[in-house]
Structure formats: C-alpha cells, structure tokens
Amino acid sequence: MRSISFILRHWTTALGILLLAAVILMALTAHLVFPGDPYDMVGAPLTWPGESADTLLGTDSLGRDMAAGLFYGARVSLLVGFASALVAAIVGVLVGAFAGYYGGWTDDVLMRITELFQTTPQFMLALAVVAVLGPSVTVIILSLSAVSWPAVARLVRGEFMVMRERAFVHGCVVAGMSDLRIIFAQILPNVLPVIIVMSTILVATAILMESALSFLGFGDPNVLTWGTMIGMGRGQLRDAWYIIAIPGVALLLTALALNLVGEGLNDALNPRLKQRKG
C-alpha cells in the first residue's frame, strides 16, 4: 500500500509538471503552431469540434479557431496569473514577515495598511480598480495583485507570530543573530511550504478571477485570455457549450497542474514531512 501511494504521489507530481509544461509550451509556440492572426475568421461560426478537419476544436461564434484561441490565450492567462501572484507574494511576505516578527507598532502600522486594502471586499476592489482605470491586461494584473497580497500577509504574519515563540528562534536571538537574518534565513524557510501552497493557490485564483472579471464584462477586449473566451461564450452555454467547456477545461487543468506542482514542491521542501514519510 505504501509503495503504491509512493508511486501515485510522484506520478501526480509528474503529471502536474507535465501539464504545466504543456501549457507553457502552448504559450511559447502559439505563433509557430498558428502563424495566422488568432482573431481571424477561419471557418463557419459555431462549428463543433471534430466537425471540420481545419478546426479540430471547432470555431467560436465569430468563426475563429478555438484551438488558436486556446494557444494564444495560454500566454495572457499565464502572464496574468503568474505576474499578479508574484507581485502579491513578494508584497505579502514582506509585510507579513515584518508584522509577525516585530509585533508592536510595526505590526500595528503594517496591519493597518493591510486592513485598508482588505476592508474592501476582494473582488469588489478588483472590480473597482478595473472600472476606474479601464480594463487592460496591466490594470487587471495590478488589480489582482492589489487584492491578493493582504491574504498572504495575514497568513505569513500568523505563521511568524507562532514561529517567533519557538525555541530555535529564541536561541537565535540569544546567539545575537540579526533580525533580518532570523526573518529570512531562519523563520522564512520554515514558513516557505505554507507560502508555496498559498502561491500556487494565488496563481490559480488570479487566473480564475480574471475569468470572473471577464464574465462580468471587465476583460481586456484586445487580447485573448481563456477568461475572455468564457466571457464571450457564456451566451452559448446551452447550444454550443464547447466554447465555454474548452477554455474552462484549460483553466481547470492549469489550476490543477499548479496545485499538483505546488504539492510536490511542498513535499520536497518541507523537512518535517520528509521525516514522516521516511
């Protein structure tokens, strides 16, 4: 039983890496596989997948190739997801670490700022920012990171609050280690697994939130993302559900891949779990 699950575990991680690699490959080779303009009408509108040899995944309501959209959409969706998660993780870790470690007025000030960002419900704030600045990819990334970092900050702060009471941290303080070193070299590695799990969630959340913004009509109309594909196709849910299903499955698989990879990383990076497995 143990060995089976051991294989299973590595198999899912491998699957995650494979899927993620496939998506990244799609993004990188979009212009080679589909040299034409992905917005061009190449066939009759609403051709079902498999109906025509030219467009294997069918066409959307404007006769555009779904497969081309999927490849080019991977670029922007990944960009939006990773860029906003990265910004959010960096800001969140910095704020959370200092607040949790120092406590006192540092904590007060940083948490007040975090609260200011958090006092407006996440999705509403993202919507408001996009509504005020206009829907473009940059604005969408900005808005998604603006609403994501406080969650990271609070999580990291909570972890740091616990960690700083641990014996090994007291030991470091007694040994005269600098605060920055304790934070980044001693505590942060211990908190990293949680941050990694959180970050994979953040990437997936950002990609999903982008699709939600598009669903409400706040996507960037100039670029193809899986979100805009779903947003534009939602009117066809009943009679041509593949238009939503195909980018939906792409979203789902990407989010799945990110999570599997995140878990694999978590296992690899978390020394305590390694002990347990051994």
Added chain:
Amino acid sequence: MSDDAKSAILLDRRQLLLLGSAALASGALMPYAASAAEGTLVMTINPEPNAMVSAFNTASPVAVISGKMTEGLLHYDFDLKPQPALATSWEIAPDGLSMTFKLRDGVKWHDGKPFTSADVAYSIMEILKQHHPRGRGVFAKVTAVETPDPLTAIIKLGEPTPALLYALAGWESPMLPKHVYEGTDVLRNPANNAPIGTGPFKFVEWQRGSHIILEKNPDYWDKGKPLLDKLFVRIYPEPSARVAAFEAGELHLGGDGPIPLNEVKRFQDNPAFKVETRGTEMNNSLDVLETNLRNEYLAKPQVRKALMHAVNRDLMAKTVWYGLAEILTGPIPKTLPHFYSADVPAYPFDVAKAEALLDEAGYKKDAKGTRFKLRLIYPTVGDTYDRAGQFLRQQFRKVGVELELQSVDVPTFIRRVYGEYDFDLSMFPASVTADPSIGLQRFYQSGAIKQGTPFVNASGYKNPEMDALLLKAAVEPDAGKRAAMFKRFQQIAMEDLPILPLVRPIYVTVANAKAKNFVTGPEGVRSHYATLSLD
C-alpha cells in the same frame, strides 16, 4: 477550554450540520413546481428599472414598468397612427400651433380621484416640460395648456411641433395626478416609486434586486380589463438565467431581447415559446459608429467612406447579430416607412475600393501593412459590442487600419465621448424614436454640438445645408413636404458620413406559448397590457 464548552460547540456543529442537510434535502428531493396561480403572469425586465414612473427617467426598463400603471393621451398602431387612450379624439389646427384633446370621461386615478384636464396641464407644464429628459426638448415649444373644461385640454405651441404627436404614449409621456405632485418636491415624491396612475395595473410591491408586483386595477375605465389579476416582474441579471427560467416555465414573458441572440433561433423553433420581432418601432435603436471629425484621419471624407466599404455588413449581421439585424442603408430604418428612402449613396463591401480611397487620402501602408491606428470606444452592455468590435477590428485590419478596442462602462463612455471628445470612433445604440426630428436631429445638426450633453452631435459635424434642412423639417406641418425633406437628409447624411450606420438590431420579445397579446402594437412590452393573458 473546558470539556463542557467544547461539547457545546460540537453540539452546535452537529445542529448546524443537520440544518444544512435539511436545506439540501429540501432542495434536492422535492421536485420544484413552477406553476403560476390562475390569472397571473411572470415577466422580466432587464436591467432592473431604477424608478417606477417614466416621467423623470426615460430608461427603457422604467418605460416598460411605468407603461402598465401610467397612461398617456394616445396609443399607436403598427402604422404608427395615433389611437385613443386617455384622449378619445384630437385635432391639430391647420397652422400647427394648437392641439385640442378631448379626454375620456369617468377615468379615475388609482387613489379614486377623477382624472381631468387639470392633470394633463400639470403633467405637461410642470413635470414633462421641466423634468422629463426627452420631454424638455419635445415640449420645448409648448407655451401653455388650456383647460376650457375638465375634459378638454388644448396644447398651445409657439412653433409647429409635428413630432409631438408621436410622443404621447403612457410609457413616454405619462399623465400624473396633480393632487399628488402639486406643492411637493416632485423628484422626491414617494409616488415616483409607488405610482398613482390611471393604468390597468396598480403598484403593490417593489423588492429591489428581486421582483416587482402589480395587481389588477378593478376600477379601470376599460370595463372587464385587465385580464390578468396579477403581473409579476422578476429581475434576472444574467441572460443565461433568463433562458433557464423560460425553459423551466418560471418566466413567461420578456421584451427587448431577454435571451442571448444565439438562443433566439432555438426558441423560435420550440413550440413551447413564441418569439415576436415586432414591437420596437417607436424606439428604433440603431447600432452605429460615430466618427470624431477632430481626428486627423477621420476628418477626411475618403477615410470615412473607406471604412464603410471595408466592412462586410452582411457577414457582420449574420455572425455578430445571428441574422437578427436589419442592415441599414442610412440613418433611418425601414421600420419608419413614411420617412425611409433607399435612394442614397451606398457603400457595398469592397476591400479594393476601400484601399484605393485610403491611398487617395494619402495614407500608405507601412512595412507591417498598417496605415494608421484608431480607437473604438463602446459601452459594456452585454457581449454584442465586444463581438462587433472584434469583428470590425479584423475587417479594418484587412485594409490597413488598426483598431484598439476600449470597452468601458456607461458613465465612462459618456464622459469620454460627450464630455471630453476623447475618442476616435464610438459605437453605441442611437435611438431614432418614432420621429427623426426627435431622434436624429441631435446627431446631425450643428446646433446640437454641446460638450457635456450625452447623445448629441459628438462628431463635430457641421454642414449648413443639413442644418437648415433639419430645422425646417422639425416645424413643417405638412407630412408630404416633411417626408421629402427627410429623404434629402438621408442623402446628405450618407454622403458626409459623420456617422457610419451599421444595423438596426432586432430586439425580440420572448413569451411562453400560452401568453396572448404580449405585442399588440409598436409599443411592444411598453404597452399597458390590459389585454395580456396566460391561458
């Protein structure tokens, strides 16, 4: 934590779990019976109206709900001929400077007070002329409303206003009770959200975000009507939810395109539903591109003509509007046959011609095949404009014009286009209404260039011949002469092209097959619905 405290929490959890599963079971196991009681009908209005009376706000949803409770002096038939409503007969003086209305006897307001000519005078002079967004223009020439007796109202005009006769429906120019409004802050009057009208339905309840309930007016002047006991209006923000509600039988009626365009064909083929394409002939909302003539490229007539030639509007109507669109030959649609003219400069789809015109204008293609860039701004309402924008971008790209799409919300659109003139091309629904003097003069007459005022001439277009023609047509009492003037108007409009007309989208009304009389005239879902029924 003490063990007692903990077990209390566990107990709570268990109870909550039970409650939760009860909620699930009730949803999952009991078949949902979607049945309306006898004499009731559920319709939807999208988006939710923000007021119940259309005197202060002319948004389409407000007109739909208001039209059930408030009445106007007239109704209209499919030929747009006026029909009796609160007025039983009317007469226009030969000089066009006065209009005499004989009022219906025995009409009562919902609160039981009698309806008289004093109400007509008050409604026009104190409400419509002052506060109605369109009425301020339509009634501008009204100098007084004389009331020689309680059942006669005479509208006095400083100048003939032939268009006025087409603006007297209950949903457009509602008659309101003087005794309720006089001496109050009319904009904050509670009756604006709980109307007191003369219509077949009385207001019962408005649960914002959820529903509106209207009930039969038992004292309605048309005895035996309305046929329904109750009219429910349910709000569904999401179009696919409306499709599902129609299919589940929960929803019986919706107008102004309640379902996504691509679903219409399926509903038309399904015997459980009726789909009506008429009933918007008094609105005539057109989808057009307005050009900003302050833009160096668009200032050249060749460029505007080239853009018209560059668009395959047949294909556009088929793909973007799923065939539910009339391709326009000019700014007046065929739904206004007494004004329409096909004898205008035409711009068939012709890429070579478009390229030649652009070359002639002096804009050569660069290495990438691009001549110049334009921005296209449009309001985010549904996804049709997104699809139209992406279609146009592909078509323009073929002739070397790059289009940047700017999808913005309505207030942003209005501020950018009409407040700041910060646009190159704007795509929006231009409502022609039933009369071009009301609906089109504002876009083509240079006197209507007023920065900060929405839905007027934003292109900066000025042609002295056009200006004079439109001003003359607005006060011409003779119908034949007026039609000739508007024929000439269409020719100049299509030669100068400050606005590139695309299509008139057909907004369908969808109903359950059991519904009857849901579109009885050009007023469509805005009608009073006294004869609406569900068998």
Added chain:
Amino acid sequence: MSAPRRNLPFRFIGKRILQAVLTILGIAIINFFLLQLAPGDAAEALAGEAGTADAGYLANLRREFGLDRPLWEQLATFLMRIATFNLGYSFRYGETISTLILSRLPATLLLMATSIVIALVIGILFGVTAARYFNRLPDRLISLVALLFYATPPFWIGLMMILVFSVWLGWAPTGGMRDITAPDGGIAGVFDIARHLALPALTQAFFYLAIYTRLVRAGMLEVLSLDYIRVARAKGISEQRVAYRHALRNAVLPLVTVVGTNIGGFLGGAVLTETVFSWPGIGRLMFDAMLQRDLNLLLSILVLSSVFVVIANLAVDLIYPVINPTVELR
C-alpha cells in the same frame, strides 16, 4: 485552557475598537477619492440609461445630488452622514440608503452563513481525513475533489448546476430567493427559501470548501509531525482523539484567518453567485451602484463592508490565543 491576566482582552478590545474607527475613517476617505477618479458621474450614468438628456437636465441632477458642490464639501457631507448614521438618499433609486441596504442585507447574510457553515463542516472533515490517511487513497480522492472544486470557476459551476438541477431535473428553481407568485410566510415560506437557497449556497460553498480542505490538511500534516503529537500518540491516545482534539486545534490557525477573510469579504465577493442565481443581495447592489456611479450608495456599502471586515479581523485575533495559547494579544 490557561487565561493569563484576565483584563487583557478588554484593554485589547478597547484599543482595537479605536483602531477600527480610524481604519474605517481612513478607508472611507480613500474610497471617496478612489471613486472620484472614476470617469463619469451619476448624472451621466442616468443620462446614459435614459438615452437622452440636455445640459439643463444634467445640471438639475447634479444640483439634486450635491455633485455641484466643492469636493471637500462633498467629503465632509459624506463623513457627517456616516458619523450620524444617516446615510442619505441613493442617486439612482431615489430611496433612502438605509432602506435599500436593509432590504438586501438579509439575503446576503443568509447565503453567507449557509455556505460558510457547509464549507467549514465538510472542509474540516475532508481535511482531517485526508491528513490522517496521508498519501493513501482517501487523501488522494479528497485532494482531487478539492482540487477540482478549486480549479473550476464558481460562476461556471453555478451555471452548470442551474442547467442540471433546474432545467433538466426540475428539482430547484433557477434563481431568486423565493417564489414571488406564492404567498409568503409560514413554514411553507421557510421551505421555499431553503429550496431557492440550496444551489447558490452550494456553489459558494464549493469554492470555500476547496480552500478549507487544503488548509486543514496542510496544517494538520505540519502539526502531526510535531513532537507533542508523537507524545500524545505514544501515550496511547486514540488516532481520532489525536486528530481532532490535539492536532486540529493547532492546525486551524490559517483556517481561522481565511474564514475571517471570507466572512469579511462576503458582502462583495458574492456578486458572481448573486448574478448567476439572481440572488437579491448586497453584492449585486454594490456592483450596480458602481456601474451607475451611485456614489452615496456605493460608499455607504463600502463603509459597511469595512465595518464587517474590521469586526471579522478582530474576532480572528481574539480567537487566535484561544486556539493556540502561545500567541499573545497585544
């Protein structure tokens, strides 16, 4: 449980309430200026809906709404309204804001409470089970289900549920909060609402459920490897007791944070579910207010949700030391 220095929580709460008031004041001012940046105002929004308007009409509206006043005066008026709990009128609806909010709040609170409770109960159960069967079949299955829930856009799940349960099976209504054609009240009314609530609550719960399961599982694994759990196990305490009593309590710290965030953010976060299911809640009211530049209403809702978040955060901080005594209140 040890409770050192009994009076501390009260001083803590007093300090936090002061902070909360300042935070809310701050967010009110920031929101006020952020929304001033939005192009177009309420008069233009109404004119846009109306399809027509002349300059005089717009000027009347702006005077009516107080939008012709200097900015600082508008801000002062707004802050005064909040301070006196008299929120004034909505531009768009011509109705007092308190009436509008109160009529929509119960729907949102009901949806929130139901979905979070469902998500918490199932999430903790799933998370603990997964952690106990770490890397074995139940863990794999639960993790997969959680991942699938997580990786699917909630609005899409909602649409699919309507398709399956309302249209195909006819088990549940497609939207709304109650059957408007039926008389309300009584036990039938409660069941009617429950039936309408089921799909939106589940849709919303699926999303939280995925997060909670993952967090509980990750937290449990972390804790299960710590020394004192091994000690507990060595003492012969049953796995069940170890899992729920000892490990879980320490593992829920991140969970409490996230649940707090979810509760605080729910007012606006439910806008998607409310849209898909035509649920007459605050999220949709706020969304519409934003599109309409109904700033009086929008700012009032934003301030209300700030109050919500502040209370949720305060609760989280108060719960921390209860769960984990090594954390001190400051």
